[in-house]
Every structure is written in structure tokens, then in C-alpha cells.
Amino acid sequence: MKIKFERSQQYQLDAIQSVVDIFYGQPQASGQFEMRLDTGFSGLMTELGFGNELLIDWNTISDNVKRIQTRNGINQAETHDGMDFSLEMETGTGKTYVYLRTIHELYAKYGFTKFIIVVPSVAIREGVMKNLEITREHFEDIYGRHPFDYWVYNSKRVSSLRQFATSNQLQILIINIDAFNKKTNNVIHRENDRLSGHKPIEFIQSTRPIVILDEPQNMESTQAKEAIASLNPLCTLRYSATHRKLYNLLYRLGPVKAYEMKLVKRIEVDSVIDDPDFNRPFIRLESITPTKTKITAKLTMDVQGENGPSRKTVSVSRNGTDLFDVSNGRAAYQGYIVDHIDAGNGYIAFTNGITIYVGLAIGAHQDDVMKVQIQETVKEHLEKELRIYNEFSEGKRLKVLSLFFIDRVANYADEEGKIRKWFEQAYTELARNPRYSVLGLPPVEKVHNGYFATDRKGNVKDTSGNTQADDEVYELIMRDKERLLSRDEPIRFIFSHSALREGWDNPNVFQICTLNETKSEIKKRQEIGRGLRLPVDETGQRIMDHPINRLTVIANESYDDFARSLQTEIEEETGDKFPKPDNKRERRTVRRREDLRDNKDFVELWKRIKHKTRYSVEYDTKELIEQAASAIKSMPAVSTPSIHAVKSGIEITEQGVTTKMLGVRQQSVTQGSEVPDLIGYIQRQTELTRGTIAEILIQSGRLSDVFVNPQQFLDFATRAIREMLQRLMIEGIRYELTGQEYEMLKKFKEDDGGFEEELSLYESRIVRVTKSVYDHIEVDSNVELEFAKALDTREDIRFFVKLPGWFKVDTPIGSYNPDWAIVKQSKDEGTKLYLVRETKGSTYLGDLRDSEQAKIKCGEAHFGTLNVDYRVVKSAQEV
Numbered sequence: 121m122k123i124k125f126e127r128s129q130q131y132q133l134d135a136i137q138s139v140v141d142i143f144y145g146q147p148q149a150s151g152q153f154e155m156r157l158d159t160g161f162s163g164l165m166t167e168l169g170f171g172n173e174l175l176i177d178w179n180t181i182s183d184n185v186k187r188i189q190t191r192n193g194i195n196q197a198e199t200h201d202g203m204d205f206s207l208e209m210e211t212g213t214g215k216t217y218v219y220l221r222t223i224h225e226l227y228a229k230y231g232f233t234k235f236i237i238v239v240p241s242v243a244i245r246e247g248v249m250k251n252l253e254i255t256r257e258h259f260e261d262i263y264g265r266h267p268f269d270y271w272v273y274n275s276k277r278v279s280s281l282r283q284f285a286t287s288n289q290l291q292i293l294i295i296n297i298d299a300f301n302k303k304t305n306n307v308i309h310r311e312n313d314r315l316s317g318h319k320p321i322e323f324i325q326s327t328r329p330i331v332i333l334d335e336p337q338n339m340e341s342t343q344a345k346e347a348i349a350s351l352n353p354l355c356t357l358r359y360s361a362t363h364r365k366l367y368n369l370l371y372r373l374g375p376v377k378a379y380e381m382k383l384v385k386r387i388e389v390d391s392v393i394d395d396p397d398f399n400r401p402f403i404r405l406e407s408i409t410p411t412k413t414k415i416t417a418k419l420t421m422d423v424q425g426e427n428g429p430s431r432k433t434v435s436v437s438r439n440g441t442d443l444f445d446v447s448n449g450r451a452a453y454q455g456y457i458v459d460h461i462d463a464g465n466g467y468i469a470f471t472n473g474i475t476i477y478v479g480l481a482i483g484a485h486q487d488d489v490m491k492v493q494i495q496e497t498v499k500e501h502l503e504k505e506l507r508i509y510n511e512f513s514e515g516k517r518l519k520v521l522s523l524f525f526i527d528r529v530a531n532y533a534d535e536e537g538k539i540r541k542w543f544e545q546a547y548t549e550l551a552r553n554p555r556y557s558v559l560g561l562p563p564v565e566k567v568h569n570g571y572f573a574t575d576r577k578g579n580v581k582d583t584s585g586n587t588q589a590d591d592e593v594y595e596l597i598m599r600d601k602e603r604l605l606s607r608d609e610p611i612r613f614i615f616s617h618s619a620l621r622e623g624w625d626n627p628n629v630f631q632i633c634t635l636n637e638t639k640s641e642i643k644k645r646q647e648i649g650r651g652l653r654l655p656v657d658e659t660g661q662r663i664m665d666h667p668i669n670r671l672t673v674i675a676n677e678s679y680d681d682f683a684r685s686l687q688t689e690i691e692e693e694t695g696d697k698f699p700k701p702d703n704k705r706e707r708r709t710v711r712r713r714e715d716l717r718d719n720k721d722f723v724e725l726w727k728r729i730k731h732k733t734r735y736s737v738e739y740d741t742k743e744l745i746e747q748a749a750s751a752i753k754s755m756p757a758v759s760t761p762s763i764h765a766v767k768s769g770i771e772i773t774e775q776g777v778t779t780k781m782l783g784v785r786q787q788s789v790t791q792g793s794e795v796p797d798l799i800g801y802i803q804r805q806t807e808l809t810r811g812t813i814a815e816i817l818i819q820s821g822r823l824s825d826v827f828v829n830p831q832q833f834l835d836f837a838t839r840a841i842r843e844m845l846q847r848l849m850i851e852g853i854r855y856e857l858t859g860q861e862y863e864m865l866k867k868f869k870e871d872d873g874g875f876e877e878e879l880s881l882y883e884s885r886i887v888r889v890t891k892s893v894y895d896h897i898e899v900d901s902n903v904e905l906e907f908a909k910a911l912d913t914r915e916d917i918r919f920f921v922k923l924p925g926w927f928k929v930d931t932p933i934g935s936y937n938p939d940w941a942i943v944k945q946s947k948d949e950g951t952k953l954y955l956v957r958e959t960k961g962s963t964y965l966g967d968l969r970d971s972e973q974a975k976i977k978c979g980e981a982h983f984g985t986l987n988v989d990y991r992v993v994k995s996a997q998e999v
Contacts, residue, residue, distance in 0.1 A: 121606045123627075124660040125217065125258045131373055131383065135207055135218045138192060138371040139357060140225055142205065144184045145176045145759065145832030148801075149231030164328060168318070169285030171327035172232045172354045180759055180832075188370050203355035204367035206336075210378035211361045211645070212385070212625065212652030216251045219332050219359050224263050226330065227290045234284070234327040236351060237294045240338035245272060248294050248334065250601060266290065273299055275307040278320040285323040293324075297339050301347035325352035332357045337364040362645070362693040375690055382664075384652040385630075385671040390500065392493045392676050394485045398422055398429045401452040403443070404481035406433060410463040414438075417461050417468050420481075424448035436461070436468070443470075487538065489676050490635045494539070495546045497522055497633040497674045501612065502556050504630050508668065509558060518657040518668075519607050522631035523650055524615045529572050531635075532615045539635060543568060543613065562610040570615040601626060607658050627653040627662075633674040644686040645693070648673060708883045710896040712875060721919035721943040721952070722893070728954045728988050729941055730862045733855040735930060735978070739848040741812055747848070749819035751840035758825040758832050798826065798834065805838045806845060816841060849932055850974045855985040862927055875924065893921050903994070904939070907959050910996030911942065917999070918952065919943040931978040933971055938979055938990075942999060956983050956990045957999060963992050 164171035181203075189195075209215040219237075226232045239245045252270045268290035271280065284291050300308045300321060308320045315323070331353040333339060337360055339348065348356065358367060361375070378384050396402065406418040416437040422429045424447060434446055436458055443456035455472040462469070466478040476482060501522045508517050524539075526532055531539040544564050551561045561567070603609050605628055614629075629651030651671045655663045663669060716722055799813045806813070817823055817837070825833045864875055875893055886896040887905055889912040899905045899922075911920045920942040928935040942955040958976060965973045976992055983990035993999060 121602055121658065122257075122660045123254055123602065123605070123656055124662065125255060126662055127258070127262055129214070131381065132214055132218050132221070134192070135209065135371045135373070136222045136225055138188050138207065139205065139222050140229060141188050141835070142181060142184050142355070142370070143174075143176065143226075143230055144835040145180050145829050146230050147175055148831050148834075149227070149229055166326045168323050168326035169282075170233065170288045171285075172234050172330060173328070174354055176759075176832075183756075185368055185370065192371050194369050194372060200368045202367065203353070204358065205355065206358045206360075206363055206366045206369045208363055208366075208369065208372045208374060209359065209361060210373055210375045210384060210652075211649040212654070213373055213378050213383045215359050215361070216248060216334070217255065219334075219357065220251060220255055221259065221262075222357070223290075223292060223330075223332075224259050227266070227268075228263050232330055232354075233288065233290050234329040235290075235292050235332065236324065236329045236353075237292065237332045237334060238297055238339065238348065239294060239334045240297055241335075242296070244334055245294055245296055252292065252294075254602070268292065270294070273308075275299060278307060278312060279314050281320045281323040282315060285327050293329075297344055297347065300350070301343055321350065325350070328352055328354040330354050330357065332359065335360050337362055340364050382669070383654070385654065385669045387648060388670055388672040390496050390672055390674045392489050392496060392674065394489050394676070396422065396429075396431050399452070400483050401443075401450075401456065402431070402481065402483035403456070403476060404484065405468055405476045405478050408461060408463045408466055408468070408478060415461045415463050419443075419468075421453070422447060422450060424450050490539070491542045491546075493633050493635060493674050493676060494524075494542045495550075497524070497631050498543070498546045498550055498613075500631050500672050500674070502550055502559070502561075504668070505559050506556060511668070512657070516657050516659065516661075517607065518655050518663065519605050519609075519628050520612060520630050521604060521626055521628045522613045522633070523626075523629050524613065525632070525634040525636075525647070526615060526617060527636045529570075529617050532570055533572060539615070547613075566610040568613040568615065569611050572617050604628075605656060605658075605660075625650045625653055628655045630655070630670070631672050631674060634676070636676070643689055645689050648686075706883045707880050708886065708896070710879050710881055710886070710894045712877050712879075712894055713892075716875070716893060719919065722921070724952070725919065725921075725941055725943050725954050726864060728986060729956065729983075730864070731986055732858045732860040732862060733929070733982050733985055734858050735853050735855050735932070735981070737849045737853055737932065739845075739852040744844060744848055745812060745815050745819060748816045748841045748844040749821075751844055752816065752820035752822055752837050755822070755836040755840050758822075758829045758836065760828055798830075801834050802838050802841060806841050808841070808845070813841075846974075850977050853932065853978055853981050855982045857985065891917060891919050897922050903959050903961060907940070907993075907996050911940075911999070914996065916945045917942060918945055929979060929982045931975055933974050936975040936978060938983075944999065954988060955999065956988055958990075958992045960992050960994065963994050963998070965992075 164173035178201075185205075207218075209218065223235050237248055239248060249270075249272060266289075269283070269287065270292035271294070273293055273295040274280070281293075284293055300306050303309050311317055311319050329351060331348060331351055333348070333356060336358040339345070356367075373383075379386075402420075402422050404420040406420055409416045409418075414437045416435050418433055418435055420431060420433045421443065423432045423434070429450065436443075436446070439458050439460055441458040443453040443458075444450070447453045455470070456474070457471040459469045459471045461467075467475050469475045474482065501520055504520045508520065512518065524532075524543075526539055531537045532543075534540070547564050547567065550556070551564070604611060604614070604626060632647060632651050634647060648671060654669055657663060713719070798817065799810050802808070802813050802817075803810060820837070822833070822837075879894060879898075881896060881898045885900070886898050887908050888896050889908060891912050892908075897908050899908060904922075908920075908922070911917045920940055923938050923941055925937055928937050930936075938956055939959050940957045942957060944953040944955060946953055956979075958979065960968060960972070962968065965976065968976070980990055991998075
């Protein structure tokens, strides 16, 4: 099965364009929209090969960066003085796809040919290679079949770097930071007879590559930064969800925005908690901290209080400490007197012979908790399979995967391992349930598999995840990524130790369960990152905006603890405020009012708003020409291209690779060897006729700027035309009836807000009402909460409904789901008003995003066609 990629995801296109726009003014690549009058190579030529050449100065780039930041709503006090640029994209939103497509876009537009992707680990390296493989056909559909090479740097085949340097075709090299950040150990820094006495790295340096850093927060040491600088990059592009330091931030898609835009799965937490058993001693050794004067152990235990026992964390530092006294006299702790605390080996010993190691506990039902976690995971998995079977048609169904993290391989890999035994028992028992008979479930021995590192004898072993032994595991799971998505492959449950904690994910992981005998050190963001990506069906098509897109984390901690930890991590790493994950255990079923079909207020309201429409766009071409010409006339001055050369000294010492700037030289470039096709370029970007474009350019009075800097003129002019065109399209939109209607009763789908008899809603987001379709309404903000409560208490409001997610109006910029439909009794009591209202924090359109303004204008036009009063309000008082 091949994963299909969507070419028109706007947020990805915005990220790509943010990088492309750094180079506004750089001459266009030959052969696209101009013809060359000479036969010379347009890039940089050296004795070692061909490279990238920058023909605009830093001031131009700095101005470009500021415009990009303004466009993307990024507030940054000043531009960082250097060709380093950061893009922040949440895990699961297609970061690797974005930078790979950016490479093709930069090659297609500006002719840049040399790119290096630097990675911090084998896992990420394998992921990049897999993405290059599976996106090749997709990018050929977009950019044509231009030849390009990609490979992983291998120190045993350094001569391949000569090909990288001498080829004038697109070259993509993937290299691990450890391969070039040490002078004494790295082959890349040694002179090589097979390379005519050159050092391999000199071939890279000669090309002035565009360097892409994948997860740059792992490459922020002084040694790593100096090594990256030693590549002599034209610029460095940094992509991560969790930057440690930002350099000229161009684009930001943080966790909150990605979550709100439904670009990643929603998150559920299924908590399995060991309730305190106060009938026996409970002791968990949390940590041991040594200092010069004492060693302190932190214990969690039961302490007697005024209102009974409670579980608390206490500190113990003296031999002879009696836990009977620490517990305030709880009899269960008699005999637990501290004998000694061993910081080196990480344990505490008591005089009764009991020894407890860090992360372990006595008196806990740990095995029982793990067993229930497994049962919950299997049950949740089968329920999702059943739902997909019922809701998706044959040929469009999707594979469900569940991922288990375990901290001791033997617990699964051994034939009698307890995790393997518990899983097989749970699956076998649940698979017998007649509820799942339609799924045709495979036998237990075929549905699960483990991915673990092995020793030289082939025996599986526990590893840290970044050892040589893990390499084969990464390669195996990467090769299996697409196979695991096939419904013909029976494996549904994946068990892993540490190998899959970074660098690997799978879009169809819907359940993640962490089974630990010791305290888990894995971060929440790292854990959920394995399954955040939106799923694909059996044809490889991504499933967008569907209620099935939920990731369930089966946790052995409370929902509140999980949410608190996740939020703390996000705030520490990004500064964002993130919505709490939904608690799967806190849902409420709400019922539709029984008289809905006979309720005259609702029936009359629905009669007015149920009609579907289609839109057409009308605008005055003459007005477009005048406004676009005026916009081009007032656009910024076009500056002359120039060569910007930076001379650096490179020294290799025992401490690593260092660089020193020796001088900067700038020289203007004489234009005239290329004649750009202005109209063809702008037509591709705007789809306007050649005559319209020609008239705009003539009336602008700025055509002479073409001879100053053709590409910068094209960039500025295209942007001005597109802004005017979009504005006029929305202003000139017209709707007409199609003769079709929205169905009042839809097939039941969780969270679509439909009008079926029952809905399952999250209790934390509902408000009780009496004048609507259901006895509760789910709201998304405080504005909606207060609005619903106020409508429900107003005597002149007879009925109101929050329009379901499937009630959508088509617009030129995507579908639009209006907020509220309302029935209001008029002042004279003789008539009723049927209204549609959109709730916003402000009723002034200038305060809203451009896309929100546009959709509101389309809403006005749609409901205007239906003769239904539509307005934007901030509160219920304005209804």
C-alpha cells in the first residue's frame, strides 16, 4: 500500500512559502519562466564542482524576513544577523514532508541544487530516507521528473562526495551530526588520496549547500554548532516542534493551533489507577539524592492524618529511621526501620530484610494494573475496528494499530513473559465476544509482534534506544511502516522497548499503552508523538476531520496527572497554553427532545435554513486592473541584485571545528543575459488572462523596475495582484439554490453534533439547556458557553440550536460551519423571527483573521439568498 500525500494543505504551503520568500529578488531558475541568452551555468562554479550562489544582499533578506514574520503573525524584536532560519511545526503535522517539498520548490524556482539534511540520530535518519522514498512519485507529479539523487553519507564511501559536488543536478545528502563533529574520529576531516589529497568535507564546503537541521534542539552544543558552520552553508533551515533556541523564526504551527485546526488526532486518556490499599504497607522509592553531608531517599507511603490515611511523599536520610513513626503510628509499617541507603546502586534496605530499588514499590498492585492496561488497550482497539467496519465502506476502511511500550524486553519476548501471556489472554477472551464476530479477527499468534534490539547471538535485549544494536530495529520498523498499514497484514499490536520512542511514528496508531515496572522516564509529548499523525485508509488516502481521529493513551496514572504533565512539558518547551486532553471516562450521553419532529418552532426554522446553495464569483475586471495596478505602483522599491560573499577561516582543533569570519564583500550584478516571461509567471500564480495581467502591469507604471531586478519585481507584483483578486472575489460572491437540502437526521457519528436520538459528549464542555434539540449543548469557548446560557433564559427566545458539524456552506476558501440558528418572538408577539448568528470575540471585522472575515461575508451571501437574517454578535444581548 502506498501512502497518498495531499498537495494543497494550506498550512504546509504557508510553511514552504515562508522559506521560498526569504529569497525574494534572487534571479529565477533558468528554463522556467524565462529564456537564457547564454549557455553558462547560473550557479556557483569552483574547481571542485558546482554550488549554490546567492545574488541578493543581507539587507534584502532581512526585509524579506520581516515581511514573512508580519504575514505569519510572528512578533520578533529584531532580525538575527545570520543566515539561520527556524520553522516550528507540531509533531505529526508533516514537518519532514514540508522541508522535502521546500527543497524541490527552491530548486524549481531558484535553481539551488545542493542540500544537506543533518540529523541527530539513526532513528530520524531512517525516517528521512523512508520519506524520500515514498514521496518521490508525489513530487514528480508536482514538479515533473527532474533527476535528483539522495543518499546517506557513509564514511567508508567518501568518494561519493565528489559526485555530490560535481553534479549539476539536484543533490540531497543525509548525514548524522556525529559523522562530522569530531576532528580526530571523523573520516570526513582527513585528507584522502582518492580525492586528490582533498579532505572529503572540502567538497561539501565548495558547494555552499542549503543545510536543513531536523530536530536542531539536539544539535545546540558549541561543538555541534561549529561543525554545522564548517559545512559552509548558504543558509541553515531549522525544523522542530520543540526548538531550544529560535533563529529568525519564519513560521509557527504550535501544538495549540495544530490541535484546534484538527491537524493531529485528538487525545484521550484512559487511566488505570491503583487505588490506595491502606490494609498493608505501601512504599515506593522515588529517588535517592547524595550530597557531601548526607544521602536522602524520597519515599511515597501512607501517612495517618486527622481524616484518615493518605498517600504522601516523605524524605528519609538517617539510618535507624522507623517508618512506623513517619506514618504517624500505622501498624502496617512496624518493622520497617531503615538499615542503610545505597546511592550508588539505587536502593534502600530495611532491618526486616526488605530492599526496594528506585522506581519500584512494595504493596502495590503493579501487575494487576498492567494486566488491566492491556485489557483496556485490546478492548479499545477492537471497538475502533468495529466502528470503522460500521461507518466506512468496503475499500475505504482503515487499519487500526496499537503500540505498547515496555521497560523490560523479557516480559514480552520470552514465551512465558507475563506481558505476552496477559496480552494473549486478553485478546483471546475478547475476540470470542459475538460483538466482534463481523471483524473476522485473525488468531492471536498472528496479531502481535515485537521490535527489539538483539545481541550478537540474536537474543533480544534491553537498550537505551541510541546504541548500535538499535540500528537494525529502526531499519526493520521503517521498512515495515507501509506493510503495517495494509489490512492484509494481520499484525495489529506492536510491542517495543526504547527503539520507537523517537524518529518513528505511524498514522494508524490509535492506542498507546506504556507498561512499566519502574517509573517511566518517557515524556508525554514523546509518547503521544508516535500516534498523533492523522490516519490513512486502505487506499493510502489521509482521513481528515473525522471523529475517528482520536489517539487513546492507556495510562497508569490519573487523567489529571497526565494532563498536568503534558501541559507542563508544552509550556516549558514552547511557551504555549495547550487544551487539556479529553478524559475518555468523562463522557455523557445526551438525548434529543422527543417532540423535535413536531416542534413548530424547530420545523419552521429548519424549513428556512435547510436549503443547499452553490456559489459563483463575479468581479469587475476593470476594477481589478485599477486596484491591482495601484497596489503595484505603491509596492516597495526594487533593488539591484548583488553578490554577497562571506570569507571564513576554518580551523580544526582537538576541541572540534571552528570558524572565523575574515571579511565580507558585496558587488552588484549586471542584468541583461535573461529575459523573464513576466505574464506567464504571474498567470501561473493568479490564473488571470494574459490580457488582464498585461494591462495591470502597464497601468502600474513600474515596468522599468523589471530591468533593475526582474525576480524581485515579479515577487512583489504577484503578491499585490493576488491580494486584490481575493478581496474582489469575496466581495463579488453570489449564491443560488441547488434544489438539494441538508438532511435533518444524519447517520449517527460520534461528535458530529447530528440530530440523532443520542449524542456522546464530553462533560467538561457541555451546558444544560431547555430550548434546544438536546438537553445539553457542547460548546468550544467561554463566548459560546455564556451565549447558550443567556439564550436559554431569555423569554423572547423560543428555540435555538448549535448547528451540527455537517451543516456546511461552501466558500472559495473552504467549507464554513455557522454557529447558531435561533427562533425569536418579535416585540408585538404576533410574528416570529428566524435568525442565524455567528459568535465572535469582536463584531468588528477588522479584528478578525482574513479567513474569518471572508467566511462571514460568504455566510451573509448564502443566508441572504435564503432570506434568513444573518449577523455576527459578541453576546446574546445583541440577538
